[in-house]
Amino acid sequence: MESGDNSSTAELMSRYVSLELGYGVPKDGWRICLAHEFKEKRKPFQAKDVSLSNIVEHIGLGVRYLKWWYKKTQIEKKAPFIDMFRAIPLRQIYGAPLGGIGGGTITRGWRGEFCRWQLNPGMYHYKTVIANQFTVCLRRGGQTVYQQVLSVERPPTLQGWNWGYCGEYAFYHALYPRAWTVYPLPGQNVTLTCRQVSPVIPHDYQDSSLPVAVFVWDIENKNDYPLDVSIMLTMVNGSGHKDDKSGGHWNEPFHLEKAGESVSGVLLHHCTTVNPYTLCMAAREQSDREISHQTAFSPKGTCGVLWGDLIADGRLDSPTGQCPPTQKGEKVAAALAVGCPVPAQGHNDLEFSLAWDMPNITFGSREREHVRYTRFFGTKADAAPSLSHHALTHYRLWERSIEEWQRPILQDSSLPSWYKSALFNELYFVVDGGTVWTELPEDSDVSGGLRSEDGGLPAQPAIIKEYGRFAYLEGQEYRMYNTYDVHFYASFALIMLWPKLALSLQYDIAGSVVSCDPTERLHLMSGRNSPVKVKNVVPHDIGDPDDEPWQRVNAYLIHDTADWKDLNLKFVLQVYRDFHLTQDTQYLQDMWPICQAVMESEMKFDTDGDGLIENSGYADQTYDGWTATGPSAYCGGLWLASVCVMCKMARLVNNEAAFHRFRDILDRGSAAFDKLLWNGQYYNYDSSGQDLSNSVMSDQCAGQWFLRASGLGDGQFQAFPKEKICSALKSVFDLNVMSFAGGQMGAVNGMRPEGVPDHSSVQSDEVWIGVVYGLAAIMIHEGMLEEGLRTAEGCYRTVWERLGMAFQTPEAYCEKGIYRSLAYMRPLSIWAMQLALDTSQPRDQAPKTTTTPTDQRPPPPPPPPPKEGLSQN
Numbered sequence: 020m021e022s023g024d025n026s027s028t029a030e031l032m033s034r035y036v037s038l039e040l041g042y043g044v045p046k047d048g049w050r051i052c053l054a055h056e057f058k059e060k061r062k063p064f065q066a067k068d069v070s071l072s073n074i075v076e077h078i079g080l081g082v083r084y085l086k087w088w089y090k091k092t093q094i095e096k097k098a099p100f101i102d103m104f105r106a107i108p109l110r111q112i113y114g115a116p117l118g119g120i121g122g123g124t125i126t127r128g129w130r131g132e133f134c135r136w137q138l139n140p141g142m143y144h145y146k147t148v149i150a151n152q153f154t155v156c157l158r159r160g161g162q163t164v165y166q167q168v169l170s171v172e173r174p175p176t177l178q179g180w181n182w183g184y185c186g187e188y189a190f191y192h193a194l195y196p197r198a199w200t201v202y203p204l205p206g207q208n209v210t211l212t213c214r215q216v217s218p219v220i221p222h223d224y225q226d227s228s229l230p231v232a233v234f235v236w237d238i239e240n241k242n243d244y245p246l247d248v249s250i251m252l253t254m255v256n257g258s259g260h261k262d263d264k265s266g267g268h269w270n271e272p273f274h275l276e277k278a279g280e281s282v283s284g285v286l287l288h289h290c291t292t293v294n295p296y297t298l299c300m301a302a303r304e305q306s307d308r309e310i311s312h313q314t315a316f317s318p319k320g321t322c323g324v325l326w327g328d329l330i331a332d333g334r335l336d337s338p339t340g341q342c343p344p345t346q347k348g349e350k351v352a353a354a355l356a357v358g359c360p361v362p363a364q365g366h367n368d369l370e371f372s373l374a375w376d377m378p379n380i381t382f383g384s385r386e387r388e389h390v391r392y393t394r395f396f397g398t399k400a401d402a403a404p405s406l407s408h409h410a411l412t413h414y415r416l417w418e419r420s421i422e423e424w425q426r427p428i429l430q431d432s433s434l435p436s437w438y439k440s441a442l443f444n445e446l447y448f449v450v451d452g453g454t455v456w457t458e459l460p461e462d463s464d465v466s467g468g469l470r471s472e473d474g475g476l477p478a479q480p481a482i483i484k485e486y487g488r489f490a491y492l493e494g495q496e497y498r499m500y501n502t503y504d505v506h507f508y509a510s511f512a513l514i515m516l517w518p519k520l521a522l523s524l525q526y527d528i529a530g531s532v533v534s535c536d537p538t539e540r541l542h543l544m545s546g547r548n549s550p551v552k553v554k555n556v557v558p559h560d561i562g563d564p565d566d567e568p569w570q571r572v573n574a575y576l577i578h579d580t581a582d583w584k585d586l587n588l589k590f591v592l593q594v595y596r597d598f599h600l601t602q603d604t605q606y607l608q609d610m611w612p613i614c615q616a617v618m619e620s621e622m623k624f625d626t627d628g629d630g631l632i633e634n635s636g637y638a639d640q641t642y643d644g645w646t647a648t649g650p651s652a653y654c655g656g657l658w659l660a661s662v663c664v665m666c667k668m669a670r671l672v673n674n675e676a677a678f679h680r681f682r683d684i685l686d687r688g689s690a691a692f693d694k695l696l697w698n699g700q701y702y703n704y705d706s707s708g709q710d711l712s713n714s715v716m717s718d719q720c721a722g723q724w725f726l727r728a729s730g731l732g733d734g735q736f737q738a739f740p741k742e743k744i745c746s747a748l749k750s751v752f753d754l755n756v757m758s759f760a761g762g763q764m765g766a767v768n769g770m771r772p773e774g775v776p777d778h779s780s781v782q783s784d785e786v787w788i789g790v791v792y793g794l795a796a797i798m799i800h801e802g803m804l805e806e807g808l809r810t811a812e813g814c815y816r817t818v819w820e821r822l823g824m825a826f827q828t829p830e831a832y833c834e835k836g837i838y839r840s841l842a843y844m845r846p847l848s849i850w851a852m853q854l855a856l857d858t859s860q861p862r863d864q865a866p867k868t869t870t871t872p873t874d875q876r877p878p879p880p881p882p883p884p885p886k887e888g889l890s891q892n
Contacts, residue, residue, distance in 0.1 A: 028436075031055055031820060036187045041201030042212040042237035042366070047429050047439040048194035049819055053130050053171055054186030057823035061832070063106035064839040073781055080577070083543045087576075097383070098142075100498045100563050100574050107145065107496055107841050110134075111823025114191060115198040116447055119218045120517075121456020121489065122230030122390050123296075123375060125258075126826065127215065129191040131170050131200060136258040139294050140380045141453035141564025143495050146259030149174045150318035150352050153234075157207060158247040158333045165207050166330050169200075179323025193825070195219070195444045196421065209246065209361075212237040218410070219450055220420045221516040224486055228391040228456055231374040231410040238368065240361040249309075249333040249358035250369050252300055253325075255318050256287040256351045263350050265291065270315050270353045271341035273299075275404040282372075282408045283310045285353040290344070296377035297400065300355040301407035303370055309358045311335040315342035318352040325354060333358050370414075374406040380455065383565030391456040391487045428853070435808065438852075441815040445849050447826050449512055452844055453492035453500075453564060456520070459483050465527060465569075467534035474612040475533050480526045482606070486519040488527060490561060490568055494830060495842035499560035499574045502844065503528060507589040508789045509847035511728070511854060518601050525597060525606075528590060529613045531558045531572050543577045555620040557586035584624055584632060587617035588657040592722075595664040596729040611672050618665060618681075621658070630687030631695070632658045650695050652702035652719035659688050659738040660722030664729060667736050689738055697743060701750040704769070714777045717755045717766040718790050720744055720797050727800035728854055741801070748798055752806045756813070760834050765791040765814035767834075776834070785831035788814045789845025792852055799855035811852060 028050055035052040066081070074081065084103065091099045114129040126135035133151040136144040149172065157165040171186040185205055192199045196219035202211040214235040218226045238248050256270060257263030267290040274283045284301030302310045311334040316325050328335050335356045345351050361367045378398045381387050389398055396402035396409075429439055459465070465483060469475025493502035501524060513521035536552040551573050552558060559575040562568035594610045597603075624632035631650045662685045669678035695706040704714040723739050726732035732739075755766040758774040765786045769777030776784040791814045798807030817832065818824045830840035 032190060034187050035190050037203040039201060039203040039210045041190075041192070041199055041210065042239055043214070044192050044199045044201060044212065045194055045429070047436050048192050049440045049444055049825060050190060050192045051129055051825075052186065053184075053189040053191060053200075057111045057821075059822055060111075061109055061822055061836065061838050063108060063841070064831075064837045065106050066103045068837055069781060070778075077544075079546055080544050083541070083546060084577075087541075087543060097565055098498070100565075101496070109822075109824070109838070109841065110145070111825075112147075113826040115193045115195050115215060115217070115444070115826060116451040117215070117217055117232035117373060118375075118450060119227050119229045119231065119392070120450050120520075121228055121454050121487075122392050123377060124451045124454075125232075125373070125375070126451060127198075129193070129200075129825065130172075130186070132172070133254075135451075136260070137451065137453060138258060138296055138375060138377060140382060140455045141492055141498060141500065141568075143453065144258055144260050148255050148257075148259040150177060150253055150255050150322075152180075152253050153213065153236075154180070154251040154253070154329065155202075155204070155211060156249040156251065156329050156333050156356075156358075157204075157209065158249075159244060163330050163333065165204065166326075167204070169202055169211070169213075176319060177322045179321030179326045181326075193444055194425070194440070195447050196450075197418070208241045209248075210239045210241070212239075216414050216418060216421075217450070218414075218417045219446070220417055221424050222518075223420070224517070224519060225395055226409075226413065226417065227517070228395075229374075229406060229410065230376070230390075230392060231372060231406050233410050233414040234371040234373070235414075236369040236371075237366065238359075238361050239366050241364060243363050245363050245365075246361050247333055247358060248361050248367070248369075249329065249356050250371070251329055251335070251354055251356040252371050252373075253318075253352055253354045254287060254298060254300055254373075256289055256298065256345075256353070262289075262291050264345075264348050266347035266349065267344045268351055269342055269344045270351060272312055272314055272337070272339065273301075273404050275408050277405075277408055278412075280304075280408065280412050282404070282411055283312075284355055284372075284404075284407060285312050285314060286403055287351075287353055293381050294377055294379075295400070296375055297403045299372070299374040299376070299403035299407050300353065301372045301374070301404070301411065302355060302357045303411040307359055307367075308369065309334055311337045311356045311358075313354040314338050314340075315351050315353060318350055329356060370411055372407045372410040372414075374403050374410060376400060376403040376406060378402065380457070382568060383563070388455070388457040388460075391458060394458060394487075434856075435812070437812055437815050438808065441811070441819070442849055442853060444819070444826070445828060445846050446512060446516075448509075448828070448842065448844060448847055449491070449517075451495075451826070451842070453495060453498070455488075455490050455500075455564075455568070457488050459488055465530040467530040467532065469533040471609070474616070476526065476530055476609055476613075480523075480609065482519060483523050483526055486523050488569065489513075489520040489524050490527075491844060492564070493560065493844050494840045495827075496840045497830075497843070498563055498565070500562055500564065500568045501528070502560045502575070503557055503586050504559070504589060505789070505843075505845050507593065508793050508851075509844045510593055511850040512847040514597050514600055515850050515854060518597070521597060522601065522603065522606055525590075525593065525610070527561060527569065528557060529610060531561060532556065532590070532613055532617060534572075536572070540576060545578075555616045557590045557617060559586065584621065584654050585657055587621050588654070588661040590614070590617055591661040592657065592664060592725040592729070595668055596725060598668075599729045607668065607671060611668060611674075614665065614668065615677070618661065621661075629691040630662075630684045630689075631655055631691040649706035650692065651705040652696055652716055653704075653721060655688075655692050655696065656702070656719065656722030656739070657725075658722075659685065659692055660726050662688060663726060663731060663736050663738040667729075667731060685738060693740075693743070701747040702743075711771075711777060711779050713772060714779075714783070715750055715754050715770045715772065717751050717768055717770075717794055719751070720747055721793065724793055724797035724800070724851070727797060727858075728851060730858075732800075744797075745801055745803070748794075748801060748803060748806070751794065752798070752803070752810065756806075756810050759786075760813075762809070763813050764817050764832075764834065766794055766810055782831070785833055785839065786814065786817075787831050787845065788818060788828055789830070789843070789848045792846060792849040796848070796851035796855040799852060799859055802859075804859075807852070807855075811849070814846075 769783035
């Protein structure tokens, strides 16, 4: 396994010509030479890629979607929540995003470009701002001997700068939330290592919210003489958006001293009407560091004056006072330089911070929210200097916490290197998923109108008041917050690393469950008008960032979500799993009546009273267009698992009547499930007896997966025979994994028993990366460690090494040609693999993932034996 790891890294690093490995760069992670070119160029799935048979089958949907799309884009002038005609093209350039959780992100590419912006909540802007660069200046004996923009680009603008750094003399290495770029400067005997640090720290709910990042430049001078080295950071006031030229933007230098530490830099005030913000470049003042700046320059033309200013003496002119506001049509940029001496055969370092302060965010509906970090830094839009000061004086503590968290996994020699890279790097989406983390307004009521005394929730649950509200998009292209059927998979990352955010999200969903919105609207699949939201049904999502998140749920209007069977079941399964991992008894007490209500609403689908819910039409909504008729492996399995956890929760809350009721349903349902779906080797896709009903679904054991993740699945709380689960998983491995693409691309969603992919729907012949990671997790739970790792490895190598989709892992790809929905939520499910690895260890070994929270509180303990009960309900 390790040899495969090495060969894959060798491919990405094959054009690197230096022997330098950089300063403090870890062994594990995603590493690529800046000169690398990906050979395979894929195209996004669009409407034209739908097969003729599917077009004929869904002609009504197509016409209705086209009408809706035209109205949205051409009349309302808004972005559709899913745009089938303008998918984001693949740019094989992205690196680790900058910033903490929920305050916006700026993504820096692996070649060093600032190229993906999410400062307006949930709305992405894909633009490389070419003037945003780091430049190095080397001086010897008072003379500049080398000055170079650290970019491989050769743009048609800024011709007064020295562009075109040789990419064969640099590599990028990512182990999120940190990344390193190593530059052995050709002919200079000097190596620069830029370390990028963002405050993404498990169990930390303060610094993890900060919109900041730090760049530490380690300088190794391998000459026999000393050098003076300066690094210059240039930034445009804006993000490359058209509002950069709207006028009224201005810059000013600043200096802040606090607690014996001083920082200096430049503030770039971006004064738009909606969501104004301030960018801040800063450096910490130290005795042997010289900080200088240029408050304003025009990032067009040659910019030779700025270049000459630095080359003259390694510093900038540092004018005082603010620059005048820009005129309409103008852009303005600023520069910050930091210099230090580096002894012969010695080392020194330089530090920069980048912060952005947008304390109040306005969604498309003009709904206004305070971002989480304002609890600690205020709402007055003057926090950028303090944020920078905090970042520059605390980043070493952040790194210590990050290293303590990652060390047990990185040092585990039984785990392959690719897995360590995948596990940490896929976490980028927690931050870069259009994520918002806001404070709960004082007058908010999240109960949905049903209060605790009536079987509902408090108006302001304590966990939301203390830890705020959290939301992330289904994907950067599928713009819906907290899409629940996908969060079901991704939620493992939150519950394991930021459990308070996971519980906060659950309270928000629970409040939506008991609410209703009788407003009639057209649903595009059926062509019928029906209510936006009915009571006691889990919403598909909590809204579109271009509208009113948390206020207008179910932005997804293709299907009538009242007919979805899996959403309620996924809510129940997550409630118990979250309790199992946190032991939060108040949470269980609050959620128990909500779980009872949603399970009652599911009972109507048990039409023949056999204890198993029926499907009709588009029942398995995780797989759009893959029709299931009668009980199915996916929804049927989730139903049985949900009934099983209801039995467990009934015992915990001392509700014996509920326990016996659900126990009876579980016994009858399990028998019916086996009778209708088991074929001797695996569970059929559905029980219709139609031509394709015996297709092998890769996700057929999803119910058992959640039971295992919740410490159940055996003895009294067993829903599926272990021998049948193992047989089904072996069938999936043999067919969906090893008989697909030579076993090198993960598990295809649907496979025919004869070893041919199921092409019956748009999605049945796709590989869903997040589903594959979940499949690998249940394999590990059931003792199939090698098969689980092999299954997941195919996805990682396809996405990160072959297709160039680093830090934009898609929802899906096919064996050839196309992918669908870049930068998607579901692959966070890789943390389910880590949970499976942790809980599969001998009990005398400590867990690997919840060590040393930065607030010094102990990690959640393992679940105790069943208690006598929590409360009578």
